[in-house]
Amino acid sequence: MSPKISSVSKRAKYVAKKGTSLAYRLVQRVKKELTRFGVGERVVNVVEETIHDVLDQEETATSSLPTKPKRSIPVTALDQHTVIRYFGLKGKQDFKEAPKTNKIWDIPEQHLLPVPQHLEVSMHEFDALTRFFDDSLRVPPEAMARSIIDQILSAAMREVRKELHNLASDNEEHLYLTMETRLEVTLSREDEDLVITGDADYSFWYGNPSDISTNLVVCEAKRKGDKAGLGGTHQLLGYMGIIHTMRRRLGKENCVVYGILTDTHTWWFYRIDNDSQVSEYVATWEYQASRIFSYICFILRAAYELTPTTSRITPSHRFSGESSYFNFDIFFNNLIEAGNLA
Structure with a gap:
């Protein structure tokens, strides 16, 4: 799978959770701030991809932990x-x-x-x-x-x-x-x-x-x-x-x-x-x-x-x-x- 396709799939994953995903709102806020300060689209995309990678790693690590009861x-x-x-x-x-x-x-x-x-x-x-x-x-x-x-x-x-x-x-x-x-x-x-x-x-x-x-x-x-x-x-x-x-x-x-x-x-x-x-x-x-x-x-x-x-x-x-x-x-x-x- 090419990096481009991988990037699109990761974005789609968080877009699907729009309105409920803190990760999605974080990515959108970072992109908005970078764009507001005149950062180029290429850099913005790299930053977005990096955030998705970190979030995926964190999600994987968290999912392997024992589930605690929620009250x-x-x-x-x-x-x-x-x-x-x-x-x-x-x-x-x-x-x-x-x-x-x-x-x-x-x-x-x-x-x-x-x-x-x-x-x-x-x-x-x-x-x-x-x-x-x-x-x-x-x-x-x-x-x-x-x-x-x-x-x-x-x-x-x-x-x-x-x-x-x-x-x-x-x-x-x-x-x-x-x-x-x-x-x-x-x-x-x-x-x-x-x-x-x-x-x-x-x-x-x-x-x-x-x-x-x-x-x-x-x-x-x-x-x-x-x-x-x-x-x-x-x-x-x-x-x-x-x-x-x-x-x-x-x-x-x-x-x-x-x-x-x-x-x-x-x-x-x-x-x-x-x-x-x-x-x-x-x-x-x-x-x-x-x-x-x-x-x-x-x-x-x-x-x-x-x-x-x-x-x-x-x-x-x-x-x-x-x-x-x-x-x-x-x-x-x-x-x-x-x-x-x-």
Whole structure:
């Protein structure tokens, strides 16, 4: 068999698995990046063939190993301690006891963004339409809470999209918001493989929505009255752990993942950094609406900094007065280096 025929057969093998094969998506992503940087077709084909050879060798080696039993576990069945252990997260079970870590969220007031007027009007109208004379009936069910969350997240997306369009009008990595997003990862244990699964209420993506590794922010809605949001903390951290693990396996340079948990009144923000350290910030909409809205926008913008298209935005555009936003992570690091968060 000639090399050409061999190459075609190997490509066909992975094309047949399109949409489910991580190997196929990896090859396509590498080809896209090489082409974007002007690499010739001959070199691209050689690289593709090399990747297929390595993948075939790995598949052959793996197939010869004894098969371990596989067990599927929903994130909702895991407690917080188990989530931390399974995903190798660092942090105390009560993250509020780690004040030094949480200082990363202390952004000065002058850097906060105002809540858009159209959002304030929309939320006021929604409150008026759903107001009852009996205060005991005003505790919003999850459906009503989601309606409020939808408004806030949509407004934040509008602000970020507008800003990104101004900085790079030819941006290909569009920002998406999806709901009930299926997340899944397999964790190999000594005696079995655990398939951790779950459906995140909200997920923000840049680029290809079918690629879990491009999911950088997840948001969970909780009913008002859940004690300190603890009922959803382990669930949210589980979703974040899935994405964090996927990005690390793919060798991503930056594996930071953000998460948001809210009942519309109280907002919990979580962040897993490159060292798998978890930090938390809590705020209430009644008294800290601007800070909450700003954090959502900053987080979405920080997630964009992890995409390949970021290279088309120069550092001067990212951090000068030409932009009302900045890189959330780099902003934190600059504050720490300057001693402002010591």
